[in-house]
Amino acid sequence: MKSSFRPSLVNGPFQDCALYVALRWQGDALLFDLGRIDRLNPANCLRLSHVFVSHTHMDHFMGFDQLLRLTLPRDRELTVSGPPGLIDNIAGKLAGYTWNLTESYLFRLIVIERHEQHLARASFRAASGFVREPMSDVPAPPGALIETAGFRIETATLNHRIPCLAFAVVEPRHLNVRTDVLEARGWETGPWLSRLKAAIRADDDTVPIVIPTAGEPIRLDAGALRRELVDDQPGQRIAYVVDTLFDVESAERIIGLARAADVFYCESRFLDADRDEAEKRHHLTARQAGFLARAAGVRRLEVFHFSPRYQGMAQAFHMEARAEYIGETRLEDEVPWAGALLDEGRAAARVESNGGGRS
Ligand SMILES: [Zn+2]
Numbered sequence: 001m002k003s004s005f006r007p008s009l010v011n012g013p014f015q016d017c018a019l020y021v022a023l024r025w026q027g028d029a030l031l032f033d034l035g036r037i038d039r040l041n042p043a044n045c046l047r048l049s050h051v052f053v054s055h056t057h058m059d060h061f062m063g064f065d066q067l068l069r070l071t072l073p074r075d076r077e078l079t080v081s082g083p084p085g086l087i088d089n090i091a092g093k094l095a096g097y098t099w100n101l102t103e104s105y106l107f108r109l110i111v112i113e114r115h116e117q118h119l120a121r122a123s124f125r126a127a128s129g130f131v132r133e134p135m136s137d138v139p140a141p142p143g144a145l146i147e148t149a150g151f152r153i154e155t156a157t158l159n160h161r162i163p164c165l166a167f168a169v170v171e172p173r174h175l176n177v178r179t180d181v182l183e184a185r186g187w188e189t190g191p192w193l194s195r196l197k198a199a200i201r202a203d204d205d206t207v208p209i210v211i212p213t214a215g216e217p218i219r220l221d222a223g224a225l226r227r228e229l230v231d232d233q234p235g236q237r238i239a240y241v242v243d244t245l246f247d248v249e250s251a252e253r254i255i256g257l258a259r260a261a262d263v264f265y266c267e268s269r270f271l272d273a274d275r276d277e278a279e280k281r282h283h284l285t286a287r288q289a290g291f292l293a294r295a296a297g298v299r300r301l302e303v304f305h306f307s308p309r310y311q312g313m314a315q316a317f318h319m320e321a322r323a324e325y326i327g328e329t330r331l332e333d334e335v336p337w338a339g340a341l342l343d344e345g346r347a348a349a350r351v352e353s354n355g356g357g358r359s
């Protein structure tokens, strides 16, 4: 199975944050954080449909101006989502320029703020000089941000002395119809396959499905067809975590968001020798990133956002994170609350794999 999401960091690990995720099937792309983006090629920039901003510290947001400059001439919307305050931040950025020659432009920005129980929204159109136009709030359960046919975005709020959003981009599960079974049974393809997939996605095994054949149509319920005809595979999950204190609440939220992720991008501003400083500045160390990756059972960990003070020492970050990720070092032996998170993680993994025995 080919991956639908192709993620790549725009900059090196000592530079600003920006993660570009190309969506293979839609041709669109997503961007997580807006640090400097001069290395992002303009054609890739034009493919962006959604941008997600963790928080508006400069190293995560100063690329907004460049993004706007590149996307302004295009005739489609761009949605930018982030924490409370983002609408004011963007209104402030837009107010810093003169917009007297954009009346004929079709470009529109939609800005979404993730609040605890709802999404606050505003719209800014180039044609009206980017004046802020209010939009109605949308109720949204914690953790949910955006859902489209091709992907879903989940969020968690972390503690960076300000709220900082972590994100996961999640692909809907793959439901592949087995053509060998169709042929062997003499069943014809048609809209019934979409109805079957819809029933499976809704977890409703009882929906009756009528299958056209060369002779009389056959009637079976969705559950029987699911077992016989459909390969059901979970979609990709990519988690993106930056700028947070290593405390029990944030760690718990990160582990939930990154659970079983295919790739987990995690900031590591400091090495563990400077753990006290990381704590003061509300950042993670490479070792803490490795622990979170192990607790969440991710497939691959990518550490980045290293402090420039360690220039030339990238290898030390990778080694420290990896040792903790594979359990060679054990943070839970030094941090009392961390062990409990590992136990919860194992319990959650057991539930997901249909309750296998205790290992
Ligand atoms: Zn920050």
Ligand SMILES: [Zn+2]
Pocket: 017, 057, 059, 060, 242, 243, 305
């Ligand atoms: Zn940062």
